[in-house]
Every structure is written in C-alpha cells, then in structure tokens.
Amino acid sequence: MSLDQIFVFLKQVVVGWMPLQCQPLVSAILSVAAIIGVFASLFAITTVLERKGLGRIQNRYGPNRVGPYGILQPAADGIKALIKEDLVPRAADKFVHFIAPLVLVAPVFVALAVVPVGRNMVAIDMDGGVLFFFAVGAATELAVFMAGWSSRNKYSLLGAMRAIAQMISYEIPLILSAVTVIMMVGSLSTVRIVQAQEGFSGYLPNWFLLTPWGLAGFILFMIAAAAESNRSPFDLPEGESEIIAGYYIEYSGFKFALFFLGEYIGLFAVCGMAITLFLGGWTAPFAFLEGIPSYVWFFAKLFALVSLFIWVRGTLPRLRIDQLMNFAWKFMLPMTLVNLLAAAIWHFMAPGFSRWAVCSLMILGPYVALGRGLFTRRHFSRRVYRYAE
C-alpha cells in the first residue's frame, strides 16, 4: 500500500468489513460522500480565494476580517445565507421555484462521478464516461430555465433565455473539441483517456495539451467551458449590471447559495473534464515527480485551471449578446471542425517535424482568418423607406 493508493485501500477495507449484500451500496455511498465532501469544501475555499484574487487584481485586499487572512469568510457567508429570509414571489410557480436549485445542483455532482481524481479513484468507470458527462451537464440548462420561468419576473426570464441560448450554442464547440480526444484515444471512458496520456516521450509527458490539435482543443474547450458554466466574460445570463442577477433574481437565502454552489461545482466538473481530456488527468508532468500521489496532481491542476478562470474574470469585460453568438457560431464552431480535421491528419501522418508543421499551419491559418472575420465591422447604411415617403 502506497500513499498514492491510500484512499482506495481505506475504502476497500471499509467495504470488505461490510456484509456481502451491502457491499455495492456501501461502496457507492463512500464514493458519493467523498465527492460531495471534497468538492463542497473546495467550493468554500474557492469563493474566498476568488474574492481575494479579484481584490488583488484591483489593488484591494479582499476579505480579511473573518479569521486569519479572512479564511473563515465562507463560514460567515454560509451562516448568513442560512438565516436569511427565504422569499418566494406570490405569483411564482412555487413547486418549480423550489425544485430548480436542486435540479441544478444534482446533475453537476453526478457529472463529477466520471471524473477520475486519482489512480483508481473514480466513482464509476463507465464505458461512455465522456458521453455521460456531457449528457448530465446539459441537464443544468433545464434547471436554469425552470428557475427563470417559475420566478414570474421579466429579468429572470430574460436571464434564462440568454442562458439557454448561450449554453446551447456553446455546447456544440464544447463537445466537438472533446471529440478530438475521443477520436485519438478511441474510447469514451475517462479512465482510458487518462491512461492513454500516461508515460513520457523524452522529458515531456504524453499529454494531449502538447500537440497542436490538443492545445487548440484545450483552449477551445476552456472557452466553451467558461460559457457553459456562465463564468465571466460570458456571464450574460447573470448580468448583474443590466438584468440584476438574471435567472436567480427571485432567489434568496439558501436557495441562492445552492445556485452559487451549483455554478462552482459545475466549474470544477468541467475543469476536471478538461484535465482528464487534455492535461493528462492525474499523471505527473515530469518523470522525477511521479512519487507525488496522483490525486495531488489532479487537484493541483484543478487549482491552476480555476485560478485561470478567476484571472480571466478579473480581466475581461462582459460580452454583448451578438458578440457572444457571433463568437460561438462564426469562430468557435469552425475552429473546432478544423481542429477535428487537424487531429485526423495528425493521426495518419508519420511522427516527426512535418506532422507538427502541417497540423500547426492547419490550425493557425483558420485562426487568423476567422479572427479577422470577427473584427470586420459591418457598416449599416441609413434605412431608406421606399413607400412610406
């Protein structure tokens, strides 16, 4: 038993100690409890780190009052959310209004079940893991629309409609950029995908990030992931400064906290999927670092990606809805298709410099061309009325 496998071993001990009939149930409960415990506490840590990081980006301190360096801030926030009055609008559809936050939180936790957080550490090793992940992740859209519709508020409905439009538009690039990896590995199982990235060629790991199509795919995946989890700069559905809080305007107290939780857990899930697909999952970046337990690597990568999201949030302003849609359909979608093609060519060419050059050019060319297309401004002429005048 090594430090790497200590949690796996402990679980086996506990499960083995149970009577035979209960073993599958106990095993499942242990996995679920671990996922909920770890990621919910990670959510608490991330909120305070995000607020502190954003503060530093704006040359402020951020929260520093509750506990040493403000580290107990999430506890204060949680207590505040719990004891706040839970208002439900009189005109709201009360049942749907009540159930929407739950419908949002449940699928994102379920999606985490297929993300391997360490060697042999995955709740379900499903053959169609990636497919399951995206299928479950798409269920959050339903929750968002439930929340927006049931509140019976124009702002919330506007927010929900924006959210649906955005999530559906970005679902396609998200999945298409993941498809490259599935194509290369030839499996939908997340564990198999990570195993395919194990080992080292020279000093560098065999991560898909270190191939032209993998890098492009990773960037596209992260952009689509930001849009999927309603993170800045794609936070139009919330749009605090224009539609106040979008689809959760009518939520208060703990239901609001649940939306917040769902959003962050969704972010972790999608970051975990990005790590699995492109960053080699739980594998170490260098051969001499392999002694460090695999789950440490997973969470280090997760931290890095979440920091990246916080950094982007502190930098970029919110997009306009037409910019958002143009970006999705005129840039993201063609780029993912080009990337698919590049990945296919990479697969069939012999390893060497020529493969690198061809694939890089195949991606860079369309990138420059499509990027230029986004910047061309359409000039609108004055409308001329032919019959009215």
Next chain:
Amino acid sequence: MLGEGIIKGMAETARNFLGSYVSEDRLTTVQYPEERLPQKEAARNFPFLLFDGKDPHIGLRCVACQICEKECPPQCIYIVKSKDKKPDYVGKPQFYPSVFDIDTSVCMSCQICVEVCPFEAIKMDTEYELSTSDRFGELLLNKDKLAKPNEYYQKIHPTEAAEVDERLAAEKAKAGAKAKAEAEAKAKAAALPKPTVPIPAAVPAGAK
C-alpha cells in the same frame, strides 16, 4: 490578431495582482476601524450647539429665537423657550432654550440652521460614528448631548472658528464700547446739574 488584447489585459491584471503584494502604495484601501483618513476641514454632518466657557448651561450661545426651528426643511429641530432670562456673551439678558432637540435620523445635514443663526450658536459637527442600537432614544439628541465647547469648534473647523471668534470679539468690543459710552453719557448726564435755567455756552466748558 484575435487574442492579442486579451493577452495584454491578462498581463496587466497579473502585474496588478503581483504588484499589490510587493508595493503597499498600490493598495488604496484604508482599513477602516483601525485606521482612518484625516477629515477635510469643510467636512460636516450633523449640527451641534456651541457654548462659551466651561458650563454648557451658562455659556450656551443659543437664545431660543427659533429661527432654525422654523427654517429647518425636514423639521428635525424642536425648541422650547425658557420663561426666565440669562445674560448672553455680551452680558445682555436673553432667553435660552429649556429644551433643544435635534432628531439626527431626520436631519439631512443641509446646514441651513447654521446659515440662518444670527448668534453663531449652532454649527456643523464632523462626528460620523453615530451608529447605535437604540434607534429612538439615541438618535434624538437633546441639549446636553448637543452642547459642545467653543474649543471643540476651534479644533474641528479652525479657519471658520477663528473668523467667527474674531467677529464675536469685535461685536463684544463694540458692544462694550457702546455700553461704556452709554455709561459715560449717563454718568455725564448724572454729573450735569439739572438744567433748570439754560445757561448757554458756559455749561460745556464747565463740565469739562
């Protein structure tokens, strides 16, 4: 090229992020309860009553003329005029307020009371930490809480206070001179023999 601006922006925010740990000057935050910014001299929020000397009752400048009460737009001042009189700063007997209340929860800090006061008796305070757990008792300030010595006024608004003090001193001097002149005239009148028979030309010389 697409993404150039994003990279530039990210570099800028990264510089801010790291810089805020390196140089303290970047951080504009004032950690409020522990440290606070010095106030501007013209700062004001709620009015208070001025008194001269040590005893707020004796030295209170207010003469209960009730101009401020009438002028106050939100009507947050409540004054009851006294029955008796007490001498003011020049020694003239004047009424004084037996009740003077200001409801700071109503006051809108407009300074009109200060501007209309002919006696320099009400001025604007700079005290802003007025939060209290008793919203009815503690926010209705009575005469004892409102009365503050002239030294306090000199401390919070030095320039303005110096000007006011000068004017009051001049007025007092003038009033003193006038009183003296009056007294002299009275004394003169008393010294004069009753002019039963008018004696022209000789009398002024004789009086000198």
